[in-house]
Amino acid sequence: MKRLPPLPALHTFLVTAQCCNFTHAAQQLHITQGAVSRQIAGLEQHLGYALFQRQARGLSLTREGQDWLPRVRQIFVLIDEGVQQVGERGSTLQLKAPTCVMRWLLPRLMEWQALRPDVPVELTTTVQHGVDFRRENFAAAVVYGSVPNHGLQVRKLFDEQLTPVCAPSLLAGPLPLVEMQDLSRHLLLHPSRDEHDWQSWLRAAGVELAAPGRRQHFETLDMAMAMASQGTGVAIGDWSLIGDDLRGGRLCMPFGLKVRTGKAYYLVCPPGAMAPGLVELLDWLETSAATG
Structure with missing residues (x-):
């Protein structure tokens, strides 16, 4: 099996073939013109045929050089893609x-x-x-x-679509949620201290609780949902975010109204x-x- 040509020499051939000038190739490769000439001569000796025709006004590719150029270009494209993909895989x-x-x-x-x-x-x-x-x-x-x-x-x-949610056990308890006014008999769980979510939903529903019930505030939506799933009270949450809890039966919607907030x-x-x-x-x- 014949030994493969050295990769640096192939890269030098690719750059030189693109500009057909030893001086310009040397500038791009940051090596001397003599080093470019020696690498091309060594590659031609390795292959057994000329890649360039040396002319007074520069270089031109031989037939063999023209056949080699797209193949060498493809080699370096594949190497570049491999470097990027393997690097991304590990990052x-x-x-x-x-x-x-x-x-x-x-x-x-x-x-x-x-x-x-x-x-x-x-x-x-x-x-x-x-x-x-x-x-x-x-x-x-x-x-x-x-x-x-x-x-x-x-x-x-x-x-964002706001809707009240609670544990299924709360619906079957002594204080069922049938009408929206029934919310006044339950602990309302707020996922924030400003109570904005509950206020927005009640306003959109056209409901003003006759006797506002007890309230509990939480720092995050996750904490409010966790308490609601235990049957502690009724929380207000984003329907899209709690879809897994609804499908899994950990939470349920006592009312069908979902209010879009514009966010x-x-x-x-x-x-x-x-x-x-x-x-x-x-x-x-x-x-x-x-x-x-």
Whole structure:
């Protein structure tokens, strides 16, 4: 089996063939013109035929050189693709998300890691609803609020839709939830201290509780949902975020009304090219949101 030609010499041939000038090739390769000439001569000696015709005004490819050029170009394209793909496979995608979206996001990231262990994701949670890619080194983020701008790449996951939820056992208890006014007889669980979510839903429902019931505030949606699932009271939550709890029977909706707030959850990335692994992850999350 004949020994393969050296890779540096093939690279020198590729650069020289593209400009057909030893001096220009030397400038691009940051070596001397003599070194370029010697590498080409050595490659021709190894192959047993000439690759260039030396002329007074420069170089031209021989027939063999013309046959070699697309093959050598393909070799270096494959090497470049391999370097990028293998490097991406070993790198971890840094993702940021607010704590309020964890009930939806975390199970899906665990499913993604089972499907694609070669594209690991490291998740950073925060109480903040936004991201500043100029100061924060994340590949992507989930943000909550109005449509993001500032030149970001944006994909919409889902709209916020508020609805009361409780444990199924609460419906079968001594104080059933039949009418919306029945809420006044139950502990209302607030996922924030400003009580804005409950107020927005009651206003949209056209309900003013005759005797406002007891209230309990929590720092996060997850804590409010956990207490609601234990039958402690009735929480207000985003229907999209608690879909898994509803399908699993841990929570139920005593009333069918879902109120859109005008806010939504978005996937955002900084402007510019994205790694293929990140594109696949964002596509997968977007599809998961669309299919519920």
